[in-house]
Amino acid sequence: MTRIVIMGGGPAGYEAALVAAQHGANVTIVERDGLGGACVLYDCVPSKTFIASSGARAAMHGLSELGVVTDMADTSIDLRTVHGRVKGLALAQSADIRARVQREGVRVIIGEARFHDAEPGLAQHKVLVTPRSGDPEVLDADVVLIATGATPRVLPGAVPDGERILDWRQLYDMRELPEHLAVIGSGVTGAEFASAYTELGVKVTVVSSRDRVLPHEDADAAAVLEEVFSQRGTAVAKRARAERVERTEKGVAVHLADGRVIEASHALMTVGSIPNTQDIGLDRVGIEPGPGGFITVDRVSRTSVPGVYAAGDCTGVLMLASVASMQGRIAMWHALGEGVAPIKLKTVAANVFTHPEIATVGISQQAIDSGEVPARTVMLPLATNARAKMEGLRHGFVKLFCRPATGVVVGGVVVAPSASELILPIALAVQNQLTVEHLALTFSVYPSLSGSITEAGRQLMRHDDLD
Numbered sequence: 036m037t038r039i040v041i042m043g044g045g046p047a048g049y050e051a052a053l054v055a056a057q058h059g060a061n062v063t064i065v066e067r068d069g070l071g072g073a074c075v076l077y078d079c080v081p082s083k084t085f086i087a088s089s090g091a092r093a094a095m096h097g098l099s100e101l102g103v104v105t106d107m108a109d110t111s112i113d114l115r116t117v118h119g120r121v122k123g124l125a126l127a128q129s130a131d132i133r134a135r136v137q138r139e140g141v142r143v144i145i146g147e148a149r150f151h152d153a154e155p156g157l158a159q160h161k162v163l164v165t166p167r168s169g170d171p172e173v174l175d176a177d178v179v180l181i182a183t184g185a186t187p188r189v190l191p192g193a194v195p196d197g198e199r200i201l202d203w204r205q206l207y208d209m210r211e212l213p214e215h216l217a218v219i220g221s222g223v224t225g226a227e228f229a230s231a232y233t234e235l236g237v238k239v240t241v242v243s244s245r246d247r248v249l250p251h252e253d254a255d256a257a258a259v260l261e262e263v264f265s266q267r268g269t270a271v272a273k274r275a276r277a278e279r280v281e282r283t284e285k286g287v288a289v290h291l292a293d294g295r296v297i298e299a300s301h302a303l304m305t306v307g308s309i310p311n312t313q314d315i316g317l318d319r320v321g322i323e324p325g326p327g328g329f330i331t332v333d334r335v336s337r338t339s340v341p342g343v344y345a346a347g348d349c350t351g352v353l354m355l356a357s358v359a360s361m362q363g364r365i366a367m368w369h370a371l372g373e374g375v376a377p378i379k380l381k382t383v384a385a386n387v388f389t390h391p392e393i394a395t396v397g398i399s400q401q402a403i404d405s406g407e408v409p410a411r412t413v414m415l416p417l418a419t420n421a422r423a424k425m426e427g428l429r430h431g432f433v434k435l436f437c438r439p440a441t442g443v444v445v446g447g448v449v450v451a452p453s454a455s456e457l458i459l460p461i462a463l464a465v466q467n468q469l470t471v472e473h474l475a476l477t478f479s480v481y482p483s484l485s486g487s488i489t490e491a492g493r494q495l496m497r498h499d500d501l502d
């Protein structure tokens with residue numbers, strides 16, 4: 036029986052464990068905090084639960100236009116309930132995952148794992164486990180999966196204190212909503228929290244080191260978000276690199292590299308994550324971490340060392356729960372000799388959970404504009420969609436990209452309140468190489484937001500006729 040030890044019980048680790056156990060391996064997961072990992076306990080699941088509350092308030096904006104009279108100023112947020120829900124749901128999901136993997140026969144150890152090989156180059160590996168309670172033990176492994184995830188990056192001049200300078204894992208201990216939140220960093224994490232606190236009625240200033248929010252996302256989508264921010268009174272300081280954040284009598288002062296100073300009551304640090312690869316004894320097996328400390332893997336999650344695989348955020352491939360899970364599963368299929376297709380990153384669907392949401396799949400507009408990928412594109416503003424008009428939705432659009440000659444769908448972007456759900460038909464088309472004609476001839480419900488996807492297909496087909 037193949038002995039598999041998995042370091043880390045996040046999506047990469049626990050999904051791998053399920054696959055390995057189902058294929059008859061002897062599997063042990065060693066997880067420092069709790070099953071589900073940082074994804075379930077501190078990052079993805081808590082943030083999305085928090086955002087559900089902000090979404091409920093965001094939905095009230097258009098109500099008066101629909102004849103439903105509410106007074107936004109009169110709504111209040113019961114932060115204890117919001118945070119209680121966030122933490123409760125995370126713990127419940129972690130417990131569910133633990134029960135699930137144990138049902139499959141996986142041994143779960145809560146503790147720290149690190150390599151313990153006597154020297155690099157051995158065919159089998161040893162993992163030293165220091166459990167939270169009990170004595171350390173050494174596990175023998177034919178295969179080890181490193182799935183140790185990542186941790187919030189700390190700027191030396193802005194070390195979180197959990198009171199006024201916070202990282203995103205500390206937010207849910209706040210007793211009151213901040214008066215004025217400075218969000219440092221405008222990547223996906225920064226944008227999501229900036230949007231959530233904005234919709235909860237908090238004054239927010241986003242500090243973006245670039246000339247826009249969401250520098251790695253679709254530029255038109257980022258522009259929609261900036262427009263919404265501006266309507267809600269959320270400021271975006273652009274080309275603003277925070278050098279340090281200091282506590283003041285009233286709150287914090289964010290000192291920017293160009294000398295500007297932004298005063299706020301609290302600062303939320305969202306300047307990225309660093310991989311948890313420093314203290315796991317990589318030198319014992321001869322793995323040299325790559326740039327930024329990430330572990331280099333190939334498309335079936337192999338490291339440079341036989342019998343050692345890595346998956347998820349510690350590889351820096353695409354820091355998404357869905358990608359981590361897939362890398363973990365692929366690692367186990369490969370290690371156990373099952374037929375496996377290498378991971379395909381061009382078909383990954385992702386969503387930024389702002390209000391409105393921004394969902395993307397496949398080739399980006401930027402790759403098309405730069406000439407890297409030849410494609411034809413169409414962009415339909417939501418304002419042209421009957422259902423959106425009925426619902427009073429103004430902000431958003433659907434974009435579709437296809438190959439010039441064949442009409443095969445290669446990507447798309449949806450900006451809408453439920454973009455994470457609406458992207459699926461485009462993701463299906465990209466994954467299965469469907470054409471714009473397939474989309475165009477598919478019945479969508481009338482009236483529906485997804486009607487814009489089939490309409491986009493028709494517009495690209497019409498373009499075919501004109502060529």
Ligand SMILES: Cc1cc2nc3c(=O)[nH]c(=O)nc-3n(C[C@H](O)[C@H](O)[C@H](O)COP(=O)(O)OP(=O)(O)OC[C@H]3O[C@@H](n4cnc5c(N)ncnc54)[C@H](O)[C@@H]3O)c2cc1C
Nearest residue numbers: 043045046047067072073074079148184347348354355356
């Ligand atoms: C705020 C935020 C929101 C996000 N939202 C989304 C989202 O909506 N959708 C999405 O797809 N992705 C989202 N992500 C990304 C997603 O959370 C990560 O991609 C995912 O957690 C990666 O899973 P993982 O298994 O690699 O690592 P993790 O979830 O980080 O789990 C790794 C685990 O390993 C443990 N560990 C580390 N070292 C050791 C050791 N030596 N021994 C034992 N255990 C160890 C860690 O404590 C951790 O629990 C979000 C990220 C952030 C920061």
Ligand SMILES: NC(=O)c1ccc[n+]([C@@H]2O[C@H](COP(=O)([O-])OP(=O)(O)OC[C@H]3O[C@@H](n4cnc5c(N)ncnc54)[C@H](O)[C@@H]3O)[C@@H](O)[C@H]2O)c1
Nearest residue numbers: 220221222223224225244276277305306307354386387388
């Ligand atoms: N909904 C989701 O799926 C979701 C949500 C959150 C995070 N994630 C994933 O997690 C990963 C990390 O995202 P992230 O947003 O946490 O990190 P990131 O590294 O993508 O963004 C951090 C941003 O902070 C900026 N920055 C760094 N130092 C700064 C400074 N001193 N002053 C001002 N700005 C500074 C960087 O330029 C960058 O734009 C991404 O791959 C993302 O996809 C996914």
